[in-house]
Amino acid sequence: MVFLKTHKTASSTVLNILYRFGDRRNLTFALPFLDHLGYPSLFQAQFVKGFDRTRSKEYNIICNHMRFNLPEVEKVMPKHSFYFTILRNPDHVFESAFSYYHDVAPAFRQAPSLEEFAQNPDKYYRPNEMNSHLARNLMWFDLGGDHNGADKPEQVNCTLRDLDAAFDLVLLSEYFDQSLVLLREALCWSLEDMAYFQLNARGKSDVLSLSPSAAIKLRQWNSLDWLLYRHFNASFWLRVAAYGEARMDHDVSRLREMSRxxxxxxxxxxxxxxxIQAIPLEIRPLSSGTAKILGYVLKSNLTGPTKKLxxxxxxxxxxYLARLMKKRDQTVPQSAKRWRLKISRD
Incomplete structure (x- = not known):
C-alpha cells in the first residue's frame, strides 16, 4: 500500500488510520530515518531506513511525507501495490500553509498578511528560494511536479495522464467521509478500520479570510494546483456515482456514528x-508557525484495550511515528511475512 501524504489536506488523519491498521497487524512499514522520506527532494529508495536492494524483506506500507517519484517507489514496494493520495481545495491548502509554515517559508515570513501576499505574490516570492514550494502549487509539487512550471495544456495533460495511471484512488479532503468509504471498498477493509478523530487541525477562529479580489489572484497564482484538483474532483464523483448515492449515504452515516x-x-x-496544556506531553500535538494545533483529552477512567485504542x-x-520506529528497531531482522491487500479494482 502506497499513500502519498500531501501537505495540509487532512492527510495526518488518513496516516493515523494506516498506522493503526498496520501496527495492529504487525505489518512492515517503509519508515524514514527521521520524520520524512527525503522531502522536499524527489523520493529515492535510499531514503527508507534499512532499505535492502537484495529485497531480503518486503514492505507492506509506505505512507510518510515524500515527493512522489514512481520509479523509486517501485524499487521499495511490491508490484501491484495499491496507490492513493488525498487532495484539497487549493485555496484552503494555501491558507493553511501560510499559517503553518509562516516561519520556514521566506515568502510568507516577509508578507505582512495573507491578504497582502495574495494581492501581490511576486513582491515577496523568489522562485529559487529555500522552501519556495510551500508558497506556490504545493500539491503539484508533492506529486512530483515543478511548482514554478507553466500551466501549458500539453504539459499539464501529460502529467495528469501519468498520475491517473499511477494512482488507484484520489481522496478529497472536503468529502472526507465519502473518501474513506471509497477507500474501504477498494481495500476490502471493514468500516470499523476507517473510524477516526480529526488530527493536526486548527480551530475555526484561526482560519484566515481573503477579499474576493485577493482570492481571484491566489487562484491564478496556484493555477497548477487548481488544474490538478479539478481533474481529480471530476474522477472522484464518477467513483461516488458508481458506488451509488443511497449506498454512500448509508455507509457515511454508519462511519460517522462509529466515530461518535x-x-x-x-x-x-x-x-x-x-x-492545549491540559493534554499530557506524550500525546500533545506540536504547533508550527502561527498555527495553533488542536488536540484531545482522554477520559481518566480508560483502561486496557480501550485505553490503548x-x-x-x-x-x-x-x-506515533516514534513508536513505530522504536518497534521497528526492537524487531529482530527477518524476512517479512508476505501480506497482500485484497483490492477491488472494479
Whole structure:
C-alpha cells in the first residue's frame, strides 16, 4: 500500500488510520530515518531506513511525507501495490500553509498578511528560494511536479495522464467521509478500520479570510494546483456515482456514528481541547508557525484495550511515528511475512 501524504489536506488523519491498521497487524512499514522520506527532494529508495536492494524483506506500507517519484517507489514496494493520495481545495491548502509554515517559508515570513501576499505574490516570492514550494502549487509539487512550471495544456495533460495511471484512488479532503468509504471498498477493509478523530487541525477562529479580489489572484497564482484538483474532483464523483448515492449515504452515516461512539467512549468533552496544556506531553500535538494545533483529552477512567485504542486514535503524527520506529528497531531482522491487500479494482 502506497499513500502519498500531501501537505495540509487532512492527510495526518488518513496516516493515523494506516498506522493503526498496520501496527495492529504487525505489518512492515517503509519508515524514514527521521520524520520524512527525503522531502522536499524527489523520493529515492535510499531514503527508507534499512532499505535492502537484495529485497531480503518486503514492505507492506509506505505512507510518510515524500515527493512522489514512481520509479523509486517501485524499487521499495511490491508490484501491484495499491496507490492513493488525498487532495484539497487549493485555496484552503494555501491558507493553511501560510499559517503553518509562516516561519520556514521566506515568502510568507516577509508578507505582512495573507491578504497582502495574495494581492501581490511576486513582491515577496523568489522562485529559487529555500522552501519556495510551500508558497506556490504545493500539491503539484508533492506529486512530483515543478511548482514554478507553466500551466501549458500539453504539459499539464501529460502529467495528469501519468498520475491517473499511477494512482488507484484520489481522496478529497472536503468529502472526507465519502473518501474513506471509497477507500474501504477498494481495500476490502471493514468500516470499523476507517473510524477516526480529526488530527493536526486548527480551530475555526484561526482560519484566515481573503477579499474576493485577493482570492481571484491566489487562484491564478496556484493555477497548477487548481488544474490538478479539478481533474481529480471530476474522477472522484464518477467513483461516488458508481458506488451509488443511497449506498454512500448509508455507509457515511454508519462511519460517522462509529466515530461518535468512539468519541463518547474516549474523549473528555465533545471534541478537541480548548486548553492545549491540559493534554499530557506524550500525546500533545506540536504547533508550527502561527498555527495553533488542536488536540484531545482522554477520559481518566480508560483502561486496557480501550485505553490503548483511544490513545492511538489521538496520537499526533510524530508521536506515533516514534513508536513505530522504536518497534521497528526492537524487531529482530527477518524476512517479512508476505501480506497482500485484497483490492477491488472494479
Amino acid at each position: 461512539r468512539l468519541s463518547s467512549t474516549c474523549l473528555l468533552g465533545d471534541g478537541p481541547a480548548a486548553d 483511544c490513545t492511538k486514535m489521538i496520537l499526533p503524527e510524530k508521536h
